[in-house]
Amino acid sequence: MSKKVLIADDEELVRSSLSRYIKNHCSSVDQIFEAGDGGTALELMIKNVPDIVILDVQMPVYTGIDVMRLSKESGLAPVFIILSGFNEFEYAQQAMHYGAREYIMKPVRAAELAALVNTFADGEESQKPESSEDNLSAISRSAAKFIDDHYSENISLSVVANKLGLSSSYLSTKFSQDMGMGFVDYVNKVRIEKACLYLKQGYYKVYEISEKVGFNDTKYFTKLFKKITGYTPKKFMQGEE
Template sequence: MDIKLLVADDEDVIRNGISKYVKLHTDRFDKILLAENGQEAIEQILKYQPDIILLDVQMPLKTGLDVMKEIKLAGLSPIIIILSGYDEFKYAQQALRLGARDYLLKPVRSSDILNMLVEFADELEGPMDSKENNKETGVNPIVGQAKVYIEENYYLNLTLQQVADKVSISAGYLSTLFNQELGCGFVDYLNEVRVNHACTYLKQNYFKTYEIAYKIGFNDEKYFSKVFKKVKGMSPSEYKKGLYTD
């Protein structure tokens, strides 16, 4: 089954950002359609009949709720996820009454949107099983989702349990998957991500070492330097010196 997704939102940054993020992290959707207003959304829906629709409530010409009413009149029943900046129960109530499967409030993380879209794609087509879910050959879909979450939140005081909760599995199972799929533990992977971001800051030659340490999630400059040397084989100062030495 070819799964088609429509992203309807009048904000270019949100609409195009979601489309690019989904394309980057999953192959589940054979076609991703875009609409910048309610009327264009209706035209795309009638023409292409997308299977899943990510729909903003407040759009020019016709609202998301208007779009849902016309979809219903046309006899179509795609999976609809409402994306709204309105934290009012009446909007959610109307959307759910018209058949929306979920109601997300802006701002929402791209990874959360992706996870929901993939869940609904699984519902339509079944899990991908051995297929890759995020364009990294051989990477388990759950590990892929965990990696995305880590990449977006590496600067926080992340724990294995927090990430496991995010991908809806136990901490022990996630730890096992990391070792099996990536050949390293959760902490080692997190530290590698942090160190790679530290390198970016070091190349900018603007922040001091202790400032970089705090920016990427370390509370102790000495421990940061120790981890950096373990990952890169040299201290932050040696790395920085090498960048600016002829």
């Protein structure tokens, strides 16, 4: 079945080059619309009802997030792919809340974007407004981003779930499915990776690093570090990794 795509970006060169690439590499796409601002994007969505909408976060009139919100209020439910120059949890969280399927950092690789368009156009239906299943990738990436930014704090599953507006049980199950490991395992992995960086610097004592990466118990930190890396922190710091 043929699909319609809308590309909204205030940079004309980006917009036109992506449009050409998708036209040449996405056989199931038969119509491509372009918008240079959020207001035009919303008008084109209402008029043409595209199946896939590629939105820049920062645009005149309405931001990409605003367009998602307003389109949802209008009853439109396309597949949203967000383009952003902002690697911030807040933007990803808002995009996920309004149904983003993908959140891609600029500069965008046209081949990567075309592959996503083909995936959504050939194999998946447009989003249903109330379907959480459609947001699994965005949910997991947002949770992981929050962990990466707050690993040194007293972080927990319930804290992250609350930030994302999800139940702890739902986030736990979906995070494990998407990431291939449990929530606690991922937190520990991030913390130990950060600890390795501190140890290589050679500036801090083991107990100081333990505290810096979010552990209150140095003995537990040492035990976990050896379990994950195969070395004690002291051996690792001595360059025997």
